[in-house]
Amino acid sequence: MHGSTGDDCVVLAGVDGSASALHAAVWAAAVAARRDAVLRLVHAYVVPAPGVSRISVTTVREGFRSRAESWVAEASAAVLAQWPSLRIERVVVEGSPVGVLLRESAGAEVVVLGSRGLGGFTGLLVGSTAVSLVAHAQCPVVVVRGRRPDDVPAVAGPVLVGLDGSPDSTDALGYACEEAAARGTTLIAVHTWNEITPEGRLRLAGSEADVAAERRLVDEQLAPWRDKFPELAIEVEVVRGRPVRTLLERGGGAQLVVVGSRGRGGFTGMLLGSTSQALLVHSACPVAVVRQGSRS
Template sequence: MPRTMTVEARAAGSGGELRKDSAAMNQQKIIVGYDGSPAARAAATWALEQASRTAEPVEFLYAFEEPLWMPAASMVPAPAVRPPADLEQSVSAMLDQLVATARQTHPGVQAEAATVRAFAGLALIDRSDRASLVVLGCHGHSAVAELLGSVSAAVSAHAHCPVVVVRGDAASSTPVLVGIDGSATSAAVLRFAAEQAAARTVPLRVISAFPPATALWETGPVITRSVTAEERKPFDDLVGELRAAHPEIEITADAVVEHPAAALTRASASAQLLVVGSRGRGLVRGLLMGSVSQHLLRHSACTVAVVH
């Protein structure tokens, strides 16, 4: 992974640069990938609301990618290229305004902004091992989006902490939705979803989707079937443990016969947050082969949290 070339930070309301000590660098925080786009502004708002519930600091991270992505210059030896001064000044003013506004709208949240000279996805993955959450908009500006896939896809596949991709505009009273598949990550996914539902004082809906039976060939008809009691038992046991641990949450559980991507996409229309797991099987496979979580990042009607 390329080393971040430089890091500059501003604290909310300070208007100047900060030198971060080792204790601050190791503090768990919510990191927001920020580029000034409408989607990034939505992500910033979501992160500040989350931080107001958890009392965690928020860092808005802007990546200067343009000087790194210069195919013509990369063919010959050349000195390092810095962003133009006017661009740096524009970004600095944007971030100062962002943290000042955050201080006004969420006075109880510690907010700061930082810049890096690195590809956005790689910078966020690198910093995610010091974060409780990475929050992204569903669309953003990236110089290498078409080369490696979207930033959200790369970060959600390889981050060291849960990744939230903000989508839609669901009402705050709608449930938290969680999809589990019986894998080893299911308990962690359920735990994260329950914490989110409890913090929002909304119901939690749990879905486990079992694949339908099909004929021998893909072109054959789908054979209707039901989920057997034996298939449901691990799912029911997990939900039972969840209800015992969180009696304060209204929990509903559904075991359906349907492709999980289709079932969760449909259910997301009536939820404010969809929580799923990630199996992270490597950069190429994760980005090119696709998965349930990657499908939901593109098609969910609500915000998606991918839990590692």
């Protein structure tokens, strides 16, 4: 965790006036309340270059800022309706949304975003923008969504974490343990395997020895976390199949899915190309992406 006390613990939420971002702000507020943290609501906007219009740049800039402030105020009101004593900071700034969020992430516990939005955050989860944010953010990034993008996210069910033995998935496991413990729910560790090993070896489908070896890998990765969180109920699922498909299926009844930003074996390139888009676009619950070292 970045902050050791409530005074320096910040949960960051991107706000853009969309229903999706509003759900994300409320979701982030619940995290901040559990951690006795400050909720920082952030909106960044880029003023377009002047064209042939007679409207002055100053007028356009004032309009953008006024709209941004109203969106942040709306999100703040929604949060305070549920957590009236929560400490809230409002940040409205002209600049690249991704650049602003990356800068703000340096002092945050987590960055929370809606799955799609309007205004400055439009397209935040499309292509290189999402990869850039997740690859460089200095804390975990959570994309909040329900079964459909604008649905209210689930607040019940277990926390799922995808494991493959890599350092990134170990950091993801630590974050998942913290979240499951704070929420008073079960943690389900999901590990997938198929006929091709990470070393490129072809193995017999369904081999009991291979399944047992995969289970040992998960148990070894879990061991120190079971000791650190002795009261946390941890279940293990070792499944033959593809990681994204498996997590999407299991995530239907979960309140959070946690993955590392990249791994090995089945989870290699989790956030590159179509694999990441499948999880972020189709997950039925919020998805947390934890980059190695981002929880230090």
